[in-house]
Amino acid sequence: MxxxxxxxxxxxxxxxxxxxxxxxxxxxxxxxxxxxxxxxxxxxxxxxxxxxxxxxxxxxxxxxxxxxxxxxxxxxxxxxxxxxxxxxxxxxxxxxxxxxxxxxxxxxxxxxxxxxxxxxxxxxxxxxxxxxxxxxxxxxxxxxxxxxxxxxxxxxxxxxxxxxxxLPRRHYVNGLAEAVKMGLIADPELFALFEQGKPEDNIEQIIYRSLRVKKNVVEQDEREQGQRACLNFGHTIGHGIEAVKGIRGRRTNGLFHGECVALGTLPMIEDKALAKRARAVYRSLGLPVRTGVDKKKVLAYMQHDKKSRGDTITVIKVPGLGCWRADRIPTSELPALLGIQEEG
Ligand SMILES: NC(=O)c1ccc[n+]([C@@H]2O[C@H](COP(=O)([O-])OP(=O)(O)OC[C@H]3O[C@@H](n4cnc5c(N)ncnc54)[C@H](O)[C@@H]3O)[C@@H](O)[C@H]2O)c1
Ligand SMILES: [Zn+2]
Incomplete structure (x- = not known):
């Protein structure tokens, strides 16, 4: 291919x-x-x-x-x-x-x-x-x-x-979180591959389709002036979780990047039925769907995130499978978004 x-x-x-x-x-x-x-x-x-x-x-x-x-x-x-x-x-x-x-x-x-x-x-x-x-x-x-x-x-x-x-299993699964992300924002069939069975049975298609999504986005917006931001889906909250609970330095029992991204996507999926399907996919892969992380710390990090400008922050939301929207929201709405994440 x-x-x-x-x-x-x-x-x-x-x-x-x-x-x-x-x-x-x-x-x-x-x-x-x-x-x-x-x-x-x-x-x-x-x-x-x-x-x-x-x-x-x-x-x-x-x-x-x-x-x-x-x-x-x-x-x-x-x-x-x-x-x-x-x-x-x-x-x-x-x-x-x-x-x-x-x-x-x-x-x-x-x-x-x-x-x-x-x-x-x-x-x-x-x-x-x-x-x-x-x-x-x-x-x-x-x-x-x-x-x-x-x-x-x-x-x-x-x-x-x-x-x-x-590749150790946990790293294997960790990377697939980014592929689920690509499916959610732009490729329903890619997302469906994760619902159909073990990822290793479809790994070549999963990689091909994920790269195709990313390639199309990069071709439109090589230097992230606009559209490329969709690839940050799950990353605004994800980076907050990673800052607090990510694996790094001496914190060897933390979460991997993809694991944080998976958690970060869930509150950003507006369609409840789709959020449920995403949680089922994450569970079947062995990715986390909830974390006991200190939400106040995650919030503090997000307010200082580079995507945050003063009182507002840009987040990527998925209204339905295969589409996305960039929303500039007041940072005061972040606690409510983080609250949703606790639902199992
Ligand atoms: N440039 C970008 O667009 C972009 C996008 C997403 C993430 N990143 C970056 O990617 C990095 C994370 O990448 P990663 O998850 O691949 O981590 P990694 O490169 O640290 O690899 C994970 C572990 O697997 C080992 N490993 C690699 N290949 C292996 C193999 N075939 N068999 C056995 N072990 C193997 C590595 O030694 C390492 O210990 C982060 O630094 C992140 O910022 C960059
Ligand atoms: Zn990422």
Whole structure:
């Protein structure tokens, strides 16, 4: 399967195929140039190695796994390693990993010598359904996520479904929350796939349809001037929950991003019957549908969210399956929205 992101001279193909990682050379020039392969310690080393085997002049650089690697410190280490490898502007960075490696690698490629070619090979469900396309690259500053970044589109994206076989179940399910999100805002048939049975039976269709939704949105609004905001569905409350209860640093028993997003979508679905269906899907996947999080803390975070402007905040609501609306609401309405979230 293949999709093409149509962005004028920044257009690129998204290849979805079992085993395609071993054939990366068919989609991008790996010869006559240096290839810097970025991965993390949690990604099985065989994936980066299979890319390395195709490069006459390549190297693998492995950073520690986890969000902590989206830092200025690790960013600096990667840049130094690229310089030590004598990379020039015609060389290539290939990310092999989840959203962390995609975001970090993309930002390193965007900034090294003012920008070199970048290829993304996502290996988690989250990165395969969402983060690997669209060109948003970033690192974090302390607790503030994705605050230092750039728009930098990849030259090609290789989605090798086989890599998901080694992904721990909780990460597998976590990423699917973003796919349910895409179904809710724009693709009823994608949502229905989750009601039909085990996601692994339909995983190729789930990934293809999710990426198609995202591609269509990004093509309309590459730099998030308007429409792209729909992808933030579930994220306004979700980020609030993540700030309070998310997994990070020493808080190792927290919730994953997708788990927070799933919780964040529920109060934003206006059709009661659809909200019930979404809860059933989340339950069947093993995603949370309620949390004992301190709502006042979530509220305090949301009031300082970057989408909040003074007394109002923009939220994405889903009035019915496959459609969405951006609502600018007074922050005084937030407590009521958070209240709904407690319903089981
Ligand atoms: N750029 C965007 O548009 C965008 C969109 C959404 C999320 N994100 C970012 O994505 C990041 C989260 O991505 P994620 O959920 O993929 O997390 P992740 O990259 O941390 O991967 C999750 C874990 O799985 C391990 N792993 C990766 N692939 C594996 C495989 N095939 N087998 C076994 N283990 C594997 C990793 O080592 C890591 O420990 C966040 O930093 C978030 O901000 C970016
Ligand atoms: Zn998300």
């Amino acid at each position: 293949k999709l093409t992101m149509q962005l004028g001279n920044r257009s690129y193909d998204i290849i979805m195929k079992r085993g395609c990682l071993a054939n990366l050379y068919q989609f991008i020039n790996l010869s006559n140039r240096k290839v810097f392969i970025l991965t993390d310690s949690g990604v099985p080393a065989q994936y980066a190695r299979s890319v390395l085997a195709q490069c006459p002049d390549g190297m693998v650089y492995t950073v520690p796994q986890g969000e902590g690697s989206k830092s200025l410190k690790v960013f600096g280490q990667v840049q130094q390693a690229m310089l030590d490898f004598n990379m020039t502007r015609k060389d290539l960075l290939v990310s092999v990993g989840g959203g962390v490696i995609g975001d970090l690698g993309g930002f390193c490629a965007a900034t090294y010598m003012r920008g070199i070619d970048f290829v993304n090979c996502p290996t988690t469900t989250l990165s395969q359904v969402d983060s690997s396309i669209g060109g948003k690259t970033a690192i974090d500053l302390g607790e503030t996520k994705n605050i230092v970044g750039a728009f930098w589109q990849p030259k090609v994206v290789l989605v090798d479904f086989d890599t998901l076989e080694t």
